Amino acid sequence: MTVVALCDGSIVQDPAHAVAVDDRGLNYGDGLFETALLRDGMVRFADAHLQRLEQGCNRLGIRFSRSDVERDIARIASEAREGVLKVVVTRGVGGRGYRGDPSAPTRRIVTLHPLPSSYPVEGLTVRWCELRLSRNPLLAGMKHLNRLEQVLAQNEWQDPDVAEGLMLDTEGELVCGTSSNVFIVRNGALLTPDLKFSGVRGVMRAQVLRAAQQLGWTSSEEPLWPHDLDDVSEVFVTNAVRGIRSVAALEDHRWESTAVAGQLRQVLLS
Amino acid sequence: MTVVALCDGSIVQDPAHAVAVDDRGLNYGDGLFETALLRDGMVRFADAHLQRLEQGCNRLGIRFSRSDVERDIARIASEAREGVLKVVVTRGVGGRGYRGDPSAPTRRIVTLHPLPSSYPVEGLTVRWCELRLSRNPLLAGMKHLNRLEQVLAQNEWQDPDVAEGLMLDTEGELVCGTSSNVFIVRNGALLTPDLKFSGVRGVMRAQVLRAAQQLGWTSSEEPLWPHDLDDVSEVFVTNAVRGIRSVAALEDHRWESTAVAGQLRQVLLS
Numbered sequence: 001m002t003v004v005a006l007c008d009g010s011i012v013q014d015p016a017h018a019v020a021v022d023d024r025g026l027n028y029g030d031g032l033f034e035t036a037l038l039r040d041g042m043v044r045f046a047d048a049h050l051q052r053l054e055q056g057c058n059r060l061g062i063r064f065s066r067s068d069v070e071r072d073i074a075r076i077a078s079e080a081r082e083g084v085l086k087v088v089v090t091r092g093v094g095g096r097g098y099r100g101d102p103s104a105p106t107r108r109i110v111t112l113h114p115l116p117s118s119y120p121v122e123g124l125t126v127r128w129c130e131l132r133l134s135r136n137p138l139l140a141g142m143k144h145l146n147r148l149e150q151v152l153a154q155n156e157w158q159d160p161d162v163a164e165g166l167m168l169d170t171e172g173e174l175v176c177g178t179s180s181n182v183f184i185v186r187n188g189a190l191l192t193p194d195l196k197f198s199g200v201r202g203v204m205r206a207q208v209l210r211a212a213q214q215l216g217w218t219s220s221e222e223p224l225w226p227h228d229l230d231d232v233s234e235v236f237v238t239n240a241v242r243g244i245r246s247v248a249a250l251e252d253h254r255w256e257s258t259a260v261a262g263q264l265r266q267v268l269l270s
Numbered sequence: 271m272t273v274v275a276l277c278d279g280s281i282v283q284d285p286a287h288a289v290a291v292d293d294r295g296l297n298y299g300d301g302l303f304e305t306a307l308l309r310d311g312m313v314r315f316a317d318a319h320l321q322r323l324e325q326g327c328n329r330l331g332i333r334f335s336r337s338d339v340e341r342d343i344a345r346i347a348s349e350a351r352e353g354v355l356k357v358v359v360t361r362g363v364g365g366r367g368y369r370g371d372p373s374a375p376t377r378r379i380v381t382l383h384p385l386p387s388s389y390p391v392e393g394l395t396v397r398w399c400e401l402r403l404s405r406n407p408l409l410a411g412m413k414h415l416n417r418l419e420q421v422l423a424q425n426e427w428q429d430p431d432v433a434e435g436l437m438l439d440t441e442g443e444l445v446c447g448t449s450s451n452v453f454i455v456r457n458g459a460l461l462t463p464d465l466k467f468s469g470v471r472g473v474m475r476a477q478v479l480r481a482a483q484q485l486g487w488t489s490s491e492e493p494l495w496p497h498d499l500d501d502v503s504e505v506f507v508t509n510a511v512r513g514i515r516s517v518a519a520l521e522d523h524r525w526e527s528t529a530v531a532g533q534l535r536q537v538l539l540s
Contacts, residue, residue: 029299
């Protein structure tokens with residue numbers, strides 16, 4: 001699955017034996033990650049990925065060197081021109097239990113994986129996940145390594161015709177898909193959950209909001225609930241690797257319009 | 271820090287390069303752990319640790335072989351007679367994103383660490399943590415690898431005279447210490463949070479509840495709130511490695527009694 005792997009800037013000869021047993025990413029999920037698209041040797045939205053990673057490190061108190069990660073990415077891109085790039089940073093090794101060792105250097109693990117096989121960008125069937133996301137404003141928005149909720153949610157279904165599961169939080173607010181953000185179009189306005197209590201502030205989500213602004217569209221980040229899907233003309237999900245995908249069906253809901261998503265795909269992804 | 275390390279039953283020659291880059295424990299916190307005391311070549315409360323690990327694996331859908339872990343522990347105990355034993359199990363490697371590969375074998379990482387340096391079991395000063403624990407009944411009670419909340423909570427203070435931080439959840443319920451469970455004694459009854467929404471069901475916590483029952487004491491697991499500390503005669507925190515430790519001070523609170531904790535230490539730990 002792994003095409004190339006770097007640990008702390010060095011090519012890993014044996015990806016099956018690479019990470020320390022006391023790495024804090026492994027032991028506590030004490031770190032962050034990014035998943036980006038590498039195409040023609042370039043990372044799509046590289047700056048946005050690096051900015052989010054840096055912001056997450058600042059929030060968690062993990063030291064971050066942007067130039068180190070940029071060098072890793074350049075090294076990967078010199079080995080392979082395309083794939084799914086994953087950057088994991090952890091608070092390094094050791095420390096006394098949960099409390100980290102402030103002198104431990106940040107650990108970087110950068111891997112390249114094959115591109116996903118072809119998939120539709122329109123006509124998606126999605127479902128509701130039963131698992132509810134927990135709320136914690138201190139962790140909300142970050143792409144941290146504590147992802148057990150997403151793992152359990154994706155394991156709720158195996159049907160390959162269901163492209164994504166939409167998730168509510170423990171209070172019933174609509175948050176996201178298991179590995180995507182969600183947008184709705186209502187009366188011509190573009191709406192997406194504000195992610196104050198949970199969820200990941202996706203790189204593609206930010207690009208969509210920026211594009212909407214540039215196009216002069218009305219858009220808003222706000223609390224949304226399942227009933228907000230009742231009177232919408234269009235629904236789509238976004239993800240840095242898979243882009244912008246239009247949803248056609250969610251249980252009894254059917255949506256035919258793909259106009260807004262189509263225009264955003266043209267602006268952002270062509 | 272690591273005295274002995276086993277991965278999948280084999281002694282690790284180089285603990286700094288042992289775990290796969292695509293291990294799901296590292297990438298998603300997709301696994302569980304146990305921390306136990308090894309003394310005279312025996313794991314204290316071994317059965318309770320193994321039972322909890324098995325229950326956690328069942329809840330997360332991770333395959334578990336008790337005999338494999340027992341063999342690992344015997345192997346460790348043949349190398350060193352005492353220390354802090356840590357068992358990590360993960361959903362193995364790979365899979366498509368969050369969704370695991372159901373054919374991937376469970377990964378076991380068993381390590382032995384030095385015993386903690388000597389510490390008081392009475393007269394502890396504790397503090398309140400600012401970070402609130404998120405609530406998720408589907409994850410509550412398990413010792414899973416998503417521990418970012420505990421990491422951030424322990425990093426709130428560095429004063430070595432503060433032995434533990436007590437944690438509330440996002441609704442304000444008292445849950446636990448950062449790496450311990452908490453008990454209070456009120457009108458002769460032993461009370462501890464019920465952990466329905468967050469927290470770890472500690473092995474030592476279960477031993478205390480069992481001992482209380484055997485001693486004919488009144489005990490209860492129930493929702494507790496900070497104001498429940500206002501009229502209690504005794505407070506103690508429990509942890510499988512450090513045992514049962516009496517709290518003397520928490521901000522304006524002072525507790526002198528250590529009678530209940532002392533009796534439990536005698537019954538369970540001597």
